[in-house]
Amino acid sequence: MRAAVIGAGAAGLTAAAELAGAGAHVDLYERNDRAGKKLCITGKGRCNLTNNCTPAQVLENVVSNPKFLYSAINSFTPQDTMAYFRALGVPLKEERGRRVFPVSDRAADIAQALLAHARAKGVNIIYSTRVTGVNAGADGCEVIAGGVCEKYDVAVIATGGASYKATGSSGDGYAFARALGNNIITPRAALVPIYLREDVSSLAGLSLRNVTVSLRAPGKKTQSLFGEMLFMHKGVSGPVILSLSDLCRDMTNGGGFVQGSVLEIDLKPALDREKLDKRLIRELLAGHTKQMKNIMPALVPGSLIPFVLAGAGIAQNMRACDITAAQRSALAGALKGLAFTPVKTGSIEEGIVTAGGVDVKEIDPRDFSDKKAGRVYFIGEVLDVDALTGGYNLQIAFSTAMACARGIIKKYSL
Ligand SMILES: Cc1cc2nc3c(=O)[nH]c(=O)nc-3n(C[C@H](O)[C@H](O)[C@H](O)COP(=O)(O)OP(=O)(O)OC[C@H]3O[C@@H](n4cnc5c(N)ncnc54)[C@H](O)[C@@H]3O)c2cc1C
Incomplete structure (x- = not known):
């Protein structure tokens, strides 16, 4: 099975590694010349990667559509996130307000760990390549980048929101979703x-x-x-x-x-x-x-x-x-x-996260597949979900990525 993942941020790297680990051929498209550019500036360069609280407490801190995230957060919890990064060799520490950081205080260590893991699992990362279109049919999808159209069994859109555009997330995923017939809740600034x-x-x-x-x-x-x-x-x-x-x-x-x-x-x-x-x-x-x-x-x-x-x-x-x-x-x-x-x-550019995005009514909350274009998936900040500060937004990225990858693995019997 061939999977395209679009966007090598927190969500895309996590999903790509999980899919490749299960045996899929994964092409991970990233428009920048490196992965995890936004991840590297999170938590003032220290990366508050999650919050050591219960799934219910995570959901209490989700501002838009907490119920939609119920299944994902409960199946990949903050404690799972912590265990995941520790297993990748990143020692973690907990600070005030149960906020979790790498012991090194270096966000780059989190990005590096995800990248190394994805590489080790065999993910093919295609840098400096901006995807410009995603088409879906009954038996596969097409990903268009640099004038070339590649065919895949599934496409996972993990292009992030529309704030801090210099990091690469400029709202392309919204255009892909619109072209596939999805509704977009008007993106707006959050955490500004x-x-x-x-x-x-x-x-x-x-x-x-x-x-x-x-x-x-x-x-x-x-x-x-x-x-x-x-x-x-x-x-x-x-x-x-x-x-x-x-x-x-x-x-x-x-x-x-x-x-x-x-x-x-x-x-x-x-x-x-x-x-x-x-x-x-x-x-x-x-x-x-x-x-x-x-x-x-x-x-x-x-x-x-x-x-x-x-x-x-x-x-x-x-x-x-x-x-x-x-x-x-x-x-x-x-x-x-x-x-x-x-x-x-x-302004939206200054938002730590973008509220609004792909309308969750049209997305299956179990695996984040598009209910209309079933072979296309949306994960992370591109969705109409956002949370308060405290590590919850990255937890959303990790939980949605894991639920999506595991859903694909199950659906396609990998
Ligand atoms: C300054 C700052 C500090 C933050 N601190 C924290 C924090 O401490 N804790 C926390 O929980 N959250 C924090 N956040 C929020 C968090 O970073 C995001 O919610 C999270 O990164 C979203 O992950 P994502 O994978 O969905 O999107 P992103 O991390 O934005 O990744 C999207 C990727 O897709 C790529 N891309 C986009 N369009 C295309 C395209 N057309 N083709 C190819 N590639 C494309 C982008 O280049 C990017 O690499 C912070 C955000 C900012 C801006």
């Missing part, structure tokens, strides 16, 4: 930065751990998350912000936030207002002759001081002993809810 009205350029690079960030908009449910965030030149990013950008879809219109939206950072989530007030009294008494800008380093990172004091309406050179109870309360308010004005969410 949030841009702010205020000038935060002086905060660029500042990372805040253990903060609670909330997004509020008139008449909408407030969304709050605890964890880590990062300031950029014109806005905010980092795990908490990326996930919030997905949860706040009803607060935005074409990416722009509705009037009156507020992004608040609780810099002291472990302290309630009473405890924080006691802490402030202690700090103010201990440094009663100092100016406020010199008291604040005990409470917040230096670059944030002007923002917190401005938020509380307190001059930086005001002396601690002159602070009134009302000003102390305003300071506590600014520390518990440092407010910014969100303007818009990032």
